[in-house]
Structure formats: C-alpha cells, structure tokens
Amino acid sequence: MTVLTNKKINNKTFIDNVKEVLAYIGIYSVLLIFAFVILYPVIWIVGSSFTEGSSLATATAIPRNPSLRNYIRLLEETKYKQWYLNTLTIAVINMGVSVVLTGTMGYVFARLKFAGKKFGLLSILILQMFPSFMGMIAIYVLFLNFGLLDQPLALVLIYATGQIPYNTWLVKGYLKNVPISLDEAAYIDGATKFQTFKRIILPLMSPILTFVAVTQFMAPWFDFILPSFLISSDEKKTLAVGLYELINGLANNNFTMFAAGSVLVAAPVALLYLFLQKYLVEGLSAGANKG
Amino acid sequence: MQTDINSLDKKRYSRWQKIFGERMTKSGMLSLFIMGAGQLRNKQKGKALFFFSIQLVYVLIEILTSSIVSGGLPNQPKAWGYGFFRKGLWGFFTLGETTGGRFRDNSPVLMIEGLIVILLLGILIFFWIMNIRDANQTAIEYEKSGQIKSSKEYFKHVFETSFAYVVSGPSLVLLLLISIMPILFAFFTAFTNYDAYHNPPADLIDWVGLGNFVKVVQLPGWRTTFVGVAIWTLVWAIIATFTTFFGGLFLALVVNNHRVRFKKIWRTILILPWAIPGMVSLLVFKNFFNQTYGPLNRMLGMNIPWLNDPTLAKVTLIAVNFWLGVPYFMMLMTGILTSFDKTIYEAARVDGANKKQIFWRVTFPILLSQVMPLLIMSFAGNFNNFGAVFFLTNGSPRNIAYEYAGHTDILITWIYKMTKDFKMYNMASIMSILIFLLIGGISTWNFMRTDAFKED
Numbered sequence: 001m002t003v004l005t006n007k008k009i010n011n012k013t014f015i016d017n018v019k020e021v022l023a024y025i026g027i028y029s030v031l032l033i034f035a036f037v038i039l040y041p042v043i044w045i046v047g048s049s050f051t052e053g054s055s056l057a058t059a060t061a062i063p064r065n066p067s068l069r070n071y072i073r074l075l076e077e078t079k080y081k082q083w084y085l086n087t088l089t090i091a092v093i094n095m096g097v098s099v100v101l102t103g104t105m106g107y108v109f110a111r112l113k114f115a116g117k118k119f120g121l122l123s124i125l126i127l128q129m130f131p132s133f134m135g136m137i138a139i140y141v142l143f144l145n146f147g148l149l150d151q152p153l154a155l156v157l158i159y160a161t162g163q164i165p166y167n168t169w170l171v172k173g174y175l176k177n178v179p180i181s182l183d184e185a186a187y188i189d190g191a192t193k194f195q196t197f198k199r200i201i202l203p204l205m206s207p208i209l210t211f212v213a214v215t216q217f218m219a220p221w222f223d224f225i226l227p228s229f230l231i232s233s234d235e236k237k238t239l240a241v242g243l244y245e246l247i248n249g250l251a252n253n254n255f256t257m258f259a260a261g262s263v264l265v266a267a268p269v270a271l272l273y274l275f276l277q278k279y280l281v282e283g284l285s286a287g288a289n290k291g
Numbered sequence: 292m293q294t295d296i297n298s299l300d301k302k303r304y305s306r307w308q309k310i311f312g313e314r315m316t317k318s319g320m321l322s323l324f325i326m327g328a329g330q331l332r333n334k335q336k337g338k339a340l341f342f343f344s345i346q347l348v349y350v351l352i353e354i355l356t357s358s359i360v361s362g363g364l365p366n367q368p369k370a371w372g373y374g375f376f377r378k379g380l381w382g383f384f385t386l387g388e389t390t391g392g393r394f395r396d397n398s399p400v401l402m403i404e405g406l407i408v409i410l411l412l413g414i415l416i417f418f419w420i421m422n423i424r425d426a427n428q429t430a431i432e433y434e435k436s437g438q439i440k441s442s443k444e445y446f447k448h449v450f451e452t453s454f455a456y457v458v459s460g461p462s463l464v465l466l467l468l469i470s471i472m473p474i475l476f477a478f479f480t481a482f483t484n485y486d487a488y489h490n491p492p493a494d495l496i497d498w499v500g501l502g503n504f505v506k507v508v509q510l511p512g513w514r515t516t517f518v519g520v521a522i523w524t525l526v527w528a529i530i531a532t533f534t535t536f537f538g539g540l541f542l543a544l545v546v547n548n549h550r551v552r553f554k555k556i557w558r559t560i561l562i563l564p565w566a567i568p569g570m571v572s573l574l575v576f577k578n579f580f581n582q583t584y585g586p587l588n589r590m591l592g593m594n595i596p597w598l599n600d601p602t603l604a605k606v607t608l609i610a611v612n613f614w615l616g617v618p619y620f621m622m623l624m625t626g627i628l629t630s631f632d633k634t635i636y637e638a639a640r641v642d643g644a645n646k647k648q649i650f651w652r653v654t655f656p657i658l659l660s661q662v663m664p665l666l667i668m669s670f671a672g673n674f675n676n677f678g679a680v681f682f683l684t685n686g687s688p689r690n691i692a693y694e695y696a697g698h699t700d701i702l703i704t705w706i707y708k709m710t711k712d713f714k715m716y717n718m719a720s721i722m723s724i725l726i727f728l729l730i731g732g733i734s735t736w737n738f739m740r741t742d743a744f745k746e747d
Contacts, residue, residue: 023550024550027545027548027550027551028551030545031545031546031551031557034542034561035557035560035561037614038560038561038563038564038614039560039563041572041575041576041579041614042563042567044575044579044586045575055584056578056581056584056585057583057584059578059586060586061586101461101462101465104458104459104462105459105462107458108455108458108459109459112454112455113455114455114456123471124466125735125738126731126735127466127470127471127474129671129727129730129731129734129735130470130474130723130727130731134473134474134477134706134720134723134727135469135470135472135473135474135476135477136473136710137399137473137476137477137480137710137716138399138403138472138473138476138477139469139473141399141400141403142403142468142469142472142473145400145403157465157469158469160465161462161465161466161469161470162469162470164462164465164466164470165466165470193454194454221568222568222569222570222571224570224678224681224682225677225707228711229711240570243570243571243574244570244574244682247574247578255578258574259575262571262574262575265568265571266567266568266571269566269567269568270563270566270567270568271566273565273566274559274562274563274566277562277566277622281622281623281626
C-alpha cells in the first residue's frame with residue numbers, strides 16, 4: 001500500500017493538483033451551502049423569539065434590541081405552562097403504559113407458542129397500516145358515551161393502544177437475537193414462564209424497551225390530530241394544539257410569541273435527540289427489518 | 292394436538308374436516324346444539340362445565356338485559372326490550388328506526404354497539420367450534436384407543452398455554468375496542484349516508500349500499516377531486532421519497548469523504564432538522580415563506596408567492612420536505628456505508644474498475660438492497676404524510692374545481708378535512724379504504740418478503 005501511495009505522490013502532475021483543489025472547493029461549498037440552508041431558519045426562529053415586536057414583519061434573525069418580552073407574554077397571557085404540564089403528564093404515563101403493554105406482547109409473540117399466534121401476528125400487521133384517524137369518529141362516539149371526551153389522560157388509551165402493533169413486531173424482532181437456550185435453561189431449573197420473563201428476558205430487552213419508551217414519550221408532544229379531535233377546553237390542551245392555535249390565523253400578531261413557544265419546546269427535544277441519536281437510529285433501522 | 296393437525300394435513304381432509312374434526316360423531320352432534328354436552332357424553336366433566344358456562348354467560352347476559360327481566364316501559368318500541376345481543380344486531384342492521392322522543396335511536400351509537408356485539412359473538416362462535424372439534428376428536432380417539440384423557444390433563448395443557456393469553460389479555464382488549472372496532476366502524480360508514488346532511492341523533496343514518504362509491508365514480512366534482520388528489524398524492528410520495536433518499540446518500544458520501552475535516556461537527560449540523568420536531572419546523576417554514584411578511588421575500592426584496600401559487604406551493608412543499616427528511620437518510624446511509632466490507636472495493640479495484648464504476652456497480656446496488664424495505668416504508672410514510680401538508684400549506688391554495696380540497700391536499704389531509712371540518716364521514720371512509728388497500732397491499736408485499744414473517 002505505502003509503495004503505491006508514494007508512487008502516486010511522485011507522479012502527481014499539475015492537473016492532479018488542480019483537480020484536488022477543485023474537489024476541496026466543491027465538497028466544502030456543498031457543506032457550507034447545506035449548513036447555511038439548515039441553520040438559517042433555525043437562527044431566524046431563535047432570533048425572532050427575542051425580537052421586541054410581536055408581528056412576523058418585525059421578526060429578524062438578529063434582533064436589534066433583544067428582549068425576553070415574548071417569553072414573559074407567553075407564560076403570562078396564554079396557558080402555555082398548563083399545556084406543557086398536560087403534555088408532560090400524558091407523555092410520562094404513555095411511556096409507562098406502552099412499555100408494559102409492548103414488552104409483554106413482544107415477549108408473548110416472540111417466545112410462547114399458542115393457538116392463534118399466526119393469525120394474531122397477521123392481524124396486528126394489518127392493523128398498523130390504517131391511517132391513524134380512520135377510526136376517529138368511532139373513537140369520538142365511544143369516548144362521548146364513556147364520558148372520556150376532553151379528558152387528556154384518555155388520550156393515553158389511544159396512544160398506548162395505537163403503538164402496540166408496530167412495537168410488538170419491533171420487540172419480537174429484537175428478541176430473535178436473544179438465544180432461546182437462556183429460556184430453556186431457566187425452565188430446566190424449574191422457573192415458571194413469568195419468572196423466566198421477569199428475571200431473564202426483561203433485563204435483556206432493556207435496550208429495545210428504552211427505544212420504545214423514548215419514542216412513546218415523544219409521541220404526545222407533537223401529535224396534533226388526536227387532541228384536536230378529542231380535547232376542547234383551553235386549559236386541557238396539549239402543546240401541539242396550543243402552539244398551532246397560537247399561530248393559526250393570527251400569525252402576524254402572535255408570531256414572536258409562537259417563536260418563543262417553539263424554542264421552549266424544540267430545544268430540549270433537539271438536545272435529547274442529538275444526545276440519543278445513535279440509539280434512535282439503531283431502533284429505527286431495526287424497525288425497518290423487524291428482525 | 293400438534294400431531295392431530297399434522298396427520299389431518301397429510302390425509303388431505305377438506306376444510307370442514309380440518310375445522311370440525313375428522314368426522315361428525317354423536318358427541319360432536321350433541322355439542323353442536325348445547326356446548327359441553329358432547330364433552331359430558333365423553334365423560335369429561337371439567338371440559339363440559341367449561342364450555343357450558345361460556346354459553347351460559349352469553350345466554351344470561353341476553354336474558355338479564357332484556358325486558359323479560361327488567362320489564363317493558365310505556366310506549367317502548369319493541370327493539371328497546373331486546374336483550375344486549377339482539378338489540379345490538381337489530382341496531383347494526385337497521386341503524387335505528389325512531390327519531391325524537393325518549394327512545395330516539397342514535398345511529399352511530401347503535402352501529403358501535405352492534406359492532407361490539409358482533410365481535411363478542413365472533414368469540415362465542417370460536418369457542419363453539421372449538422367445542423365441537425374437541426368433542427369429535429375425543430370421541431374418535433376413544434373409539435381407536437379405548438382411552439380418554441381426563442379433563443385434568445386437558446386443563447393442564449390449557450393452563451400452560453393460557454399464560455400467553457392472560458399476559459396479552461389487556462392489550463388484546465384495548466386493540467379490540469380502540470383499534471379494531473373503530474376501523475370496522477369507519478369501514479361500514481362508507482356504506483351509509485353519514486354526512487353533513489344527516490346529523491345524528493336528530494336524524495337517522497341509513498345503509499346506502501355502494502351509493503357512495505358510485506358517487507365518487509360518477510359525480511364530476513367528486514371524480515375530479517379524487518383523480519386530482521390521488522395523482523398528486525402519488526407524485527408527491529414518489530418525489531418526496533426519491534429526493535430525500537438521494538439527497539441523504541449524497542450528503543453521506545460528501546461528509547464521509549477523506550478531504551472533510553471536523554466530520555463530527557458537520558454531521559451534527561446536518562442532522563439538526565431531524566432533531567427538531569417536524570411540526571415546529573413546518574409551522575416556522577409556513578411563516579418563513581409568507582409572501583408579504585416572510586423573511587425570505589424580504590431578504591430577496593421580491594414578492595414570490597411561495598405558498599400561494601398552485602405549482603410553486605407544490606415545489607416549496609417538496610423542498611421543505613427535503614429539508615426535513617434528508618438527515619434521516621443521511622444518518623442511515625452513513626451507518627450502512629461504514630459497515631461495508633472493504634474487501635469488495637479492493638476486489639473491484641484489482642479488477643480494474645474506476646471510482647465511478649465502483650460506486651454505481653458495487654456500492655450502490657448493495658446499498659439499495661439494504662435500504663429497499665426502508666425506502667418502501669418511507670414511500671408509505673410520505674403517502675400519508677399528514678403533517679407536511681397540513682402544517683405547511685393546509686392544502687391551499689384553493690382549488691375551485693375540487694370538493695373540500697385544495698391544490699396541495701393529499702388524500703390523508705383531504706380525509707381529515709372531510710371528517711373534521713365538513714362532516715362528510717362516508718366519503719372520508721371511502722378514501723380511507725382506498726388508502727388502506729394501496730398502502731396495506733404494498734406494505735404486506737414488502738413484509739412478506741422478509742424472513743421475520745416466514746419463520747412463524
């Protein structure tokens with residue numbers, strides 16, 4: 001190898017040098033253009049949130065007199081804190097419920113044999129293909145009759161149920177890589193199925209369950225359709241609906257306040273994603289193969 | 292059990308024999324009429340009690356909820372005196388008969404109750420078949436061997452397998468009630484006149500058969516909208532998938548180039564759009580491209596109708612989706628490219644291939660085969676990409692020729708508008724069915740090819 005490269009360097013001509021320089025220019029200009037296109041809107045929205053005025057027309061990337069006025073207005077004039085709290089509550093409960101449901105379903109479908117297994121797998125596979133709000137009218141009528149309308153926590157029922165099909169396949173695929181001899185050894189030692197699940201499989205499932213937990217924690221923050229259907233009062237709204245209504249129609253009056261709200265919710269999420277990126281990508285590509 | 296089924300397969304029994312057992316025995320005939328009776332004849336008391344009590348629960352529910360027990364009320368229509376199951380079926384098939392007054396019928400509620408009843412009856416039928424099959428198999432086994440397994444053994448077997456059902460029970464109930472039932476409801480709504488002109492409970496809803504489907508095909512307004520929106524949805528899904536895929540591949544190659552320094556910093560900047568919640572980005576872009584006040588036009592000093600011109604709005608939509616979607620593919624490609632076996636390149640180089648040839652003949656085909664399932668999933672995702680269209684353009688600009696849809700509306704946002712804003716539930720359901728057939732078909736085909744499915 002080294003001989004080869006040395007030879008190459010020695011044979012370098014003027015044209016090769018020009019080519020090399022052009023390659024550098026080309027690559028770095030691509031990177032710079034993309035970086036600019038990506039960063040400009042981000043900087044603009046952060047700048048807007050510190051702008052003094054309230055309209056879209058006054059919003060600039062670099063505010064002349066930076067102020068926290070929009071953040072103060074957001075917290076005082078709207079129910080932003082309440083929305084944040086609602087969403088956080090839903091997110092945490094949804095995370096817990098989803099992990100329990102998916103963890104058990106994934107284990108059952110990966111490890112146990114029972115009548116109707118193939119039928120069950122096929123049904124949940126088909127279930128995950130329906131547009132999410134196809135059954136919305138029925139859910140609306142159902143919630144109406146059970147007095148669940150305008151109850152933020154009732155959303156958890158739908159989120160946690162809706163994720164079962166996809167994530168069951170995901171966990172099942174993951175468990176395929178955990179040797180079944182571990183289960184068998186436990187059975188030989190006299191463990192029941194529940195003990196095997198709790199002591200042996202559950203700890204091994206933790207990476208994929210963490211992925212489920214993170215995605216299910218994130219889901220309610222930016223889901224718009226469900227709460228827009230099922231929640232009507234202002235103090236019970238989630239962030240997605242609140243933010244959307246803050247800007248919809250009144251963009252020119254509330255824009256900088258919306259910008260402040262966006263920064264407050266997007267910044268922690270973005271940091272979380274960047275922090276967990278390796279993990280999330282693994283989960284996402286695992287989902288593609290599903291084992 | 293397992294061997295029984297296998298031997299049945301070998302002997303090529305008909306479908307009925309596979310379901311009900313090799314042949315109808317006397318025990319089977321008894322179980323056909325009263326669940327558990329055949330088991331009693333087979334001298335398996337435990338099993339007999341098990342099947343009989345399932346049947347008993349259904350019968351008791353029916354009797355206790357009917358007017359036989361609670362008594363009728365004055366002026367009560369006959370159907371209101373039916374028990375839970377009969378009323379459910381009556382409600383499903385008639386969708387109600389009386390409006391107004393104390394006993395007014397609420398059609399959607401009746402349909403939902405009916406669907407729940409039908410699902411419960413389905414479970415009963417399942418047990419009924421199991422009961423006949425069990426009676427037959429036990430009887431035949433007895434004739435052959437003269438021995439009968441005790442119920443105890445059977446229940447031990449049931450208990451072993453029931454762990455799966457107990458553990459997944461809550462999930463199954465939730466799925467049945469919150470996923471399956473609503474989907475069935477939506478499916479059947481496509482065959483009713485549940486729209487803006489029929490407002491239950493003031494009005495009743497009726498079955499109209501295939502009337503709505505005929506409307507989509509025959510009425511010019513609906514036909515134009517459907518064809519227009521469907522074509523744009525397809526074009527959008529294909530372009531959106533390809534641009535983000537090749538954009539991501541291109542960026543991954545650029546960042547991986549040996550000439551690039553500080554790779555980590557570049558990569559972090561480039562994946563930023565993936566980390567920012569899509570809804571926020573889209574709403575920001577909606578304002579960014581605002582024709583009068585948006586920063587882009589102010590910066591350019593021009594008055595370009597980014598989101599107000601039909602064609603330009605579509606281009607902007609694709610561009611914004613590119614911004615949002617490229618990072619994901621970039622990360623994915625980087626992952627796949629770095630995991631590549633380097634010896635393939637060496638082999639290709641030795642064979643005299645140049646860089647271009649290596650990429651297009653070696654790297655790219657391998658890459659494509661690895662991301663194909665993802666590409667198809669991404670296509671399905673874009674096909675139903677509600678957020679991109681709803682938050683950026685909300686379907687606008689308006690299209691006068693369309694029913695309830697704008698120029699940039701895709702099927703899913705059209706459905707949303709028809710449901711939420713215009714209450715055209717039946718037409719929205721038709722479109723949902725169509726989307727399901729298309730996307731469901733593609734996804735199933737995509738999935739059947741993976742070995743994850745073949746194994747189970």
